Amino acid sequence: xxxxxxxxxxxxxxxxxxxxxxxxxxxxxxxxxxxxxxxxxxxxxxxxxxxxxxxxxxxxxxxxxxxxxxxxxxxxxxxxxxxxxxxxxxxxxxxxxxxxxxxxxxxxxxxxxxxxxxxxxxxxxxxxxxxxxxxxxxxxxxxxxxxxxxxxxxxxxxxxxxxxxxxxxxxxxxxxxxxxxxxxxxxxxxxxxxxxxxxxxxxxxxxxxxxxxxxxxxxxxxxxxxxxxxxxxxxxxxxxxxxxxxxxxxxxxxxxxxxxx
Numbered sequence: 001x002x003x004x005x006x007x008x009x010x011x012x013x014x015x016x017x018x019x020x021x022x023x024x025x026x027x028x029x030x031x032x033x034x035x036x037x038x039x040x041x042x043x044x045x046x047x048x049x050x051x052x053x054x055x056x057x058x059x060x061x062x063x064x065x066x067x068x069x070x071x072x073x074x075x076x077x078x079x080x081x082x083x084x085x086x087x088x089x090x091x092x093x094x095x096x097x098x099x100x101x102x103x104x105x106x107x108x109x110x111x112x113x114x115x116x117x118x119x120x121x122x123x124x125x126x127x128x129x130x131x132x133x134x135x136x137x138x139x140x141x142x143x144x145x146x147x148x149x150x151x152x153x154x155x156x157x158x159x160x161x162x163x164x165x166x167x168x169x170x171x172x173x174x175x176x177x178x179x180x181x182x183x184x185x186x187x188x189x190x191x192x193x194x195x196x197x198x199x200x201x202x203x204x205x206x207x208x209x210x211x212x213x214x215x216x217x218x219x220x221x222x223x224x225x226x227x228x229x230x231x232x233x234x235x236x237x238x239x240x241x242x243x244x245x246x247x248x249x250x251x252x253x254x255x256x257x258x259x260x261x
Contacts (some may be wrong), residue, residue, distance in 0.1 A: 017046030020071075020090040022099040024098065032107045032187060035078045041088035042071025043097060053089045056082070080108045080138075109187040110139030113164075115180060115195050124199050128171045134181035135164025146182040149175070160240050 006059045021073035025038040039061075041052045054061040064072035076082055083106040088099045118131040145165040147154040157165040163179075169175055176199045181192045 013046070015047045015090055016045045016094045017050065017090050017097045019097045019253065020052070020088055022086060022088045022102050024086065024102055024104060030107055031078055031104060033078055033109065035082055035096055035106075037078055037082075037104070039074045039075050039076065039086065039088065040071055041090065041099060042066075042076075043090040046090065046092050046094075050090050050092045053087070053091075055087045057084045057089075063166070078106050080106055082106050106186060107140045107185075109145055110136040110183040110185050110190050112136070112190045113183040114191045115192040117179065117195055117197060124171055124197060125172055126171055126199060126201055130169045130171055130175075130197070131166050132169065132179065132181070133164055133166040134183065136183040136190065138149055139183065139185050140187070141185065143183050143185045146184075148180045148182070150177045151180075154189070173199055173201065175199055180260045 020041050020043040023040045023042075025040060031037060039054050041054065043050055048069045049065055049067045050069070050072075051063065051065050053063045054074045056254050061076070062074050064074060066072045083104060085101045085103050087101050090097050090099075113134050113136040116133045116135075118133060120128055124130055127157055132147055134147065136143060139162075142158050142160045143162070143165075144156060144158050146156045147167065155167050159165050159168065176197060178194045178196050180194050183190050183192075
């Protein structure tokens with residue numbers, strides 16, 4: 001009788017399922033876009049056949065049947081959208097059982113960053129403050145950014161939540177050159193295209209000098225004109241007085257020559 005009861009325990013189709021266990025099998029400790037991850041779901045107790053379903057954020061990914069036990073597999077080729085919570089369900093028509101949630105964080109390598117130079121005007125001049133902004137449109141934070149001028153490192157900044165990184169330059173003539181930046185989140189380094197910055201000397205100084213010189217020239221000409229205006233009649237008056245004294249009174253001929261002069 002005991003032997004018969006044991007046979008009933010092993011082969012009874014009414015044995016309910018235990019709660020299944022979901023295991024994620026990845027090629028490395030940190031999963032990266034492009035990796036293939038295997039999801040394995042298994043109920044340790046319960047009579048087969050068992051039907052398994054896999055979920056990502058409660059959305060069904062797929063299903064598989066284990067006719068003789070041993071659990072079921074489902075493979076995913078990872079993209080950035082595969083980050084999130086996973087679970088599975090086991091059912092042998094005696095009631096489904098749901099696994100605990102397993103969280104998967106898929107890391108995204110940085111894309112090629114874009115370097116932008118933001119100047120106050122269309123042409124950068126000495127004394128301007130220019131903002132250098134570097135941003136990778138894709139990539140899991142934190143991201144470290146490095147800025148270069150002619151391949152010489154200028155500054156390094158980290159972005160903990162995305163959005164890129166910036167720093168400012170107060171321009172001198174020595175800041176002309178080729179600029180680039182670099183993004184790195186530990187999954188590979190990406191370098192931006194080169195942006196050339198040409199700095200011109202401000203023309204405000206020479207223009208001001210030219211205006212001042214022009215004003216002085218005009219004032220000099222005006223002063224010379226006034227001097228000539230007042231000096232010429234006085235000279236003529238003096239010369240006329242001298243000739244009048246030398247001419248005898250009553251001489252019409254002498255008076256005529258004075259008027260001719």
